[in-house]
Amino acid sequence: MKVTSLSKTVALLVLLLATLTTLALGQGNRGGSGGTRLGFYRSTCPRVESIVQSAVRSAVRANPTIAPGLLRMFFHDCFTGGRSWQVRLGRRDGLVSQASDTANLPAFNDPMSVQISKFADKGLNTQDLVTLVGGHTIGTSACALFSYRLYNFNNTNGPDPEINPTFLPQLRALCPNGGDALRRVALDTGSANSFGNSFYENLRNGRGVIESDAKLWSDRRTRRFVQRYLGGGRQTGSRFNAEFGRAMVKMGNIEVKTGTQGEIRRVCTVTN
Numbered sequence: 001m002k003v004t005s006l007s008k009t010v011a012l013l014v015l016l017l018a019t020l021t022t023l024a025l026g027q028g029n030r031g032g033s034g035g036t037r038l039g040f041y042r043s044t045c046p047r048v049e050s051i052v053q054s055a056v057r058s059a060v061r062a063n064p065t066i067a068p069g070l071l072r073m074f075f076h077d078c079f080t081g082g083r084s085w086q087v088r089l090g091r092r093d094g095l096v097s098q099a100s101d102t103a104n105l106p107a108f109n110d111p112m113s114v115q116i117s118k119f120a121d122k123g124l125n126t127q128d129l130v131t132l133v134g135g136h137t138i139g140t141s142a143c144a145l146f147s148y149r150l151y152n153f154n155n156t157n158g159p160d161p162e163i164n165p166t167f168l169p170q171l172r173a174l175c176p177n178g179g180d181a182l183r184r185v186a187l188d189t190g191s192a193n194s195f196g197n198s199f200y201e202n203l204r205n206g207r208g209v210i211e212s213d214a215k216l217w218s219d220r221r222t223r224r225f226v227q228r229y230l231g232g233g234r235q236t237g238s239r240f241n242a243e244f245g246r247a248m249v250k251m252g253n254i255e256v257k258t259g260t261q262g263e264i265r266r267v268c269t270v271t272n
């Protein structure tokens with residue numbers, strides 16, 4: 001079910017950014033040792049959530065690709081260093097920023113067993129994996145990351161057999177052999193600007209774009225969780241939304257730094 005339009009994506013991102021942001025307001029050592037919590041800025045910056053909300057809303061309005069970019073950044077941030085869910089604030093930035101830490105991140109060509117174990121290393125189970133990858137309901141991928149599936153997959157001189165034969169010509173038209181590797185293609189065909197469970201319908205129909213997404217359906221360990229989110233009813237859509245929210249909160253609390261741990265960066269991309 002298509003639950004949302006861009007406005008809901010914005011609402012989602014607002015919550016995300018609220019989690020992400022530590023806003024260099026000097027609040028960082030008030031988190032105690034108990035991790036993130038609701039109302040972290042209640043007394044020191046009571047309007048923080050609405051301020052962040054309107055900033056994100058206007059940024060996304062000006063440039064809609066910010067929404068998927070932020071969502072993905074949240075995932076990467078958690079692995080390396082409203083509506084139906086409440087946002088806990090108080091996370092601080094790490095003291096280290098190294099490219100090598102990205103080895104923890106699941107890759108699009110990792111076997112499913114590796115993806116499952118990379119999530120397990122962070123305390124996330126297989127259901128969390130399937131639910132969180134539902135983040136691909138918005139956003140795009142560069143041709144470079146999946147065109148190997150279209151022409152000479154595993155040296156077979158043919159496409160990845162998991163791609164639906166009616167979908168293949170569409171993907172080939174978007175990413176011609178030897179064409180622009182940077183061209184971007186929706187991860188959730190037909191619904192890239194809208195947050196909802198259609199992504200899973202596409203997986204069932206052989207319309208997963210990147211290999212790791214397609215495998216969520218072909219691997220029996222993950223397929224049963226994909227099945228939870230299939231079906232056009234309102235209930236299925238709200239189940240996905242609710243479970244996605246819970247899984248995001250769980251992911252947001254991975255190895256979280258609070259209190260006097262870490263720091264609040266002045267410039268996000270480098271340590272102070």
Ligand code: HEM
Pocket residue numbers: 065067068069071072075106107108109115132133134135136138139140141142145210212
């Ligand atoms: C098995 C785990 C995952 C793998 C292998 C994976 C892989 C990828 C790849 C290859 C891309 C395309 C990147 C590009 O071309 O720039 C992508 C995009 C994206 N991913 Fe994931 N991802 C995973 C999990 C997640 C999770 C857990 C989230 C968020 C909850 C997420 C959110 C996104 C978003 C929103 C985009 C689109 C970015 C944009 O349009 O700028 N991904 N992912």
